[in-house]
Amino acid sequence: AQSVTQPDIHITVSEGASLELRCNYSYGATPYLFWYVQSPGQGLQLLLKYFSGDTLVQGIKGFEAEFKRSQSSFNLRKPSVHWSDAAEYFCAVGAWTGGFKTIFGAGTRLFVKA
């Protein structure tokens, strides 16, 4: 079965600074990888996903993520953070294990300071 780890419970960055949120997964083959964002009081919204092909994936709201097989990582990045990016971010791993199953990480809460 697959697993996913988000090492950082929370991160604080200054507005305009760059951002990188870490995600590590465990799975024997290349999994399906997702990043979701949850604004306060809202459900989760898909930011981007990776299945195959180009390992640098572009998403909505100016986010991108890079799949690194050698490091079993799928880190989320943004070059310049806006105050509206303050939210909780979830990495998720999907795989075919007796049906398609998706496992969500515990989340990283992003705080943006002025």
Add this chain to the structure above:
Amino acid sequence: NAGVTQTPKFRVLKTGQSMTLLCAQDMNHEYMYWYRQDPGMGLRLIHYSVGEGTTAKGEVPDGYNVSRLKKQNFLLGLESAAPSQTSVYFCASRGGTGGFEQYFGPGTRLTVT
């Protein structure tokens, strides 16, 4: 196109009471899911359905039941609520083919006293 909707948004129950949470999706999705979200624990899968008339247990099914009588609806029931079921509940759905991403509802905040 409303996507995934959940009813109610908030609910307070007393221990032992029962209730049903309703999830509806208008995207003709085959798969539907119920999760609970607790601080520091991410999303944990309660039950899911791979199609109308089918349901299956997830990671934390105890104390919950579900039904999927219509393709667009997925109901989550608590027969005898306990304080440990205080949580935020999310419903999600996805199509049978394509990207495998899930679409989430806005959540239901349940407090059991």
